[in-house]
Amino acid sequence: MITKFDSSYVGSVDLENPGYGGTPINDRHYPNEELAGVLHKAVAYAKTMDGLGYDSFWMAEHHFQPEGTECIPNLLMMALHLTGVTKNLRIGCGFNVVPMWHPLRLAEDYAMADVLSGGRIIFGVARGYHTREVESFGAPLTDQAANREMFEEGCDVIFKAFNEEKFSHKGTYYTIPPAVPYRGYTLKDITLVPRPLRRPVECWQPIQSGSDRAFDFMAKHGISGVIGGGSAEGGAVDKHMTAFQAAYARRGIKLALGERLSLGFQFFIAESREAAMRAAGKYYEENMKMFGELRLVRALSDEQIAAMRDPRLAASTKLPRIEDAVKAGGFLAGTPADIIEQLKALEKRYPGLDRISCGMALGTPLAVALEQLDRFAKEVMPAFRTTRAAAAD
Numbered sequence: 001m002i003t004k005f006d007s008s009y010v011g012s013v014d015l016e017n018p019g020y021g022g023t024p025i026n027d028r029h030y031p032n033e034e035l036a037g038v039l040h041k042a043v044a045y046a047k048t049m050d051g052l053g054y055d056s057f058w059m060a061e062h063h064f065q066p067e068g069t070e071c072i073p074n075l076l077m078m079a080l081h082l083t084g085v086t087k088n089l090r091i092g093c094g095f096n097v098v099p100m101w102h103p104l105r106l107a108e109d110y111a112m113a114d115v116l117s118g119g120r121i122i123f124g125v126a127r128g129y130h131t132r133e134v135e136s137f138g139a140p141l142t143d144q145a146a147n148r149e150m151f152e153e154g155c156d157v158i159f160k161a162f163n164e165e166k167f168s169h170k171g172t173y174y175t176i177p178p179a180v181p182y183r184g185y186t187l188k189d190i191t192l193v194p195r196p197l198r199r200p201v202e203c204w205q206p207i208q209s210g211s212d213r214a215f216d217f218m219a220k221h222g223i224s225g226v227i228g229g230g231s232a233e234g235g236a237v238d239k240h241m242t243a244f245q246a247a248y249a250r251r252g253i254k255l256a257l258g259e260r261l262s263l264g265f266q267f268f269i270a271e272s273r274e275a276a277m278r279a280a281g282k283y284y285e286e287n288m289k290m291f292g293e294l295r296l297v298r299a300l301s302d303e304q305i306a307a308m309r310d311p312r313l314a315a316s317t318k319l320p321r322i323e324d325a326v327k328a329g330g331f332l333a334g335t336p337a338d339i340i341e342q343l344k345a346l347e348k349r350y351p352g353l354d355r356i357s358c359g360m361a362l363g364t365p366l367a368v369a370l371e372q373l374d375r376f377a378k379e380v381m382p383a384f385r386t387t388r389a390a391a392a393d
Contacts, residue, residue: 002347002384006357007373008058008094008264009045011038013068015363019282020307020314025289028067038071041366042078043085048370050086052377056122057082058094058357063133069290069362076113076121083117091117094226095126095206099139099150103157103174107192111162114196124204125158125223127151129294149173152217159221161192162201204262208296210240215247224260226357228330237263241350256352263346264357266331269375273334277322280333283361284322290362292320332358336379343384 013034017023046057059078062070072078079091096106113121127148128134131141140146153171160167166189169176177187200222207225218225227240241257248255268280291297293305307317325331332339346353358376360369
């Protein structure tokens, strides 16, 4: 039963001239003042969501993007600020890119955020997908095998630091602590100070490849998963749901289908499905221009990627359209009743699913996004609160 509604914001400016025929991503370059304004946009999102009864607000960690697409470099700093200007909203790190951090620093920073926020900040981990940022921090990404190994080892260190009063680690990338003299003895172990007060730490990770190795690693550490939209019957979401459940079962933990998972969607509410697609289509296309070639839309051909970079080619190239995403179930468009119907169908298909995240496509203007969040909270969410209250009675 869906009981928790979240939304996300990756940290983009209000993009002008969006869509396949609009300004190419690589041609965008914004002044520092406008890029910095993204942080204030995040505050506006959080305050609005807090007043409307959303459960959690998720942000993405990214770096070095003068194109104005993802401009929040430190989620824990941003999240701690947001807990000070909101009352109930939880703030999710979606996600801290582990290879770009020393794992002890990330563990320490999260522990401080947990203590100071009273447990309102949610931890999240990911491997990264922008070569410009990951490799600039000295971590591998073009070497995918090395990236995965560094990510997994970093997470192992982080969870040791969270859960063990004293610990040590010796691996490929990290030796903790170093065997150095300290106040008359040689270091053999180390203690994170402080550790999070709420343990085990709630942790989330995006699901991309859906490999058994990835799911087994998540189950090992008790990590929950976020799956993108596209929940057509028999599609990738179904496969991810069952494979995630099976990985936990291999560790002796029985989960209902959809339990410890969240489904993420883009959405737009209007007087009809067609009107919603017209209004949101250009932002959906901007989303594809940004993420299409970054390993996140695997079905794209080289020809399609080239067309997304060049408006002159876009008009004559078959490219993904919002109509395709709506048909596949990955983009929720239409009246509130349309969206409620789709979400109710998900409840039936995945009985353990209790969390949904619905957000705006990249570059949607702040005023439009806040209006949409207001409509979703007032015209969609009550249908699920009523069901929840009835079940409790």
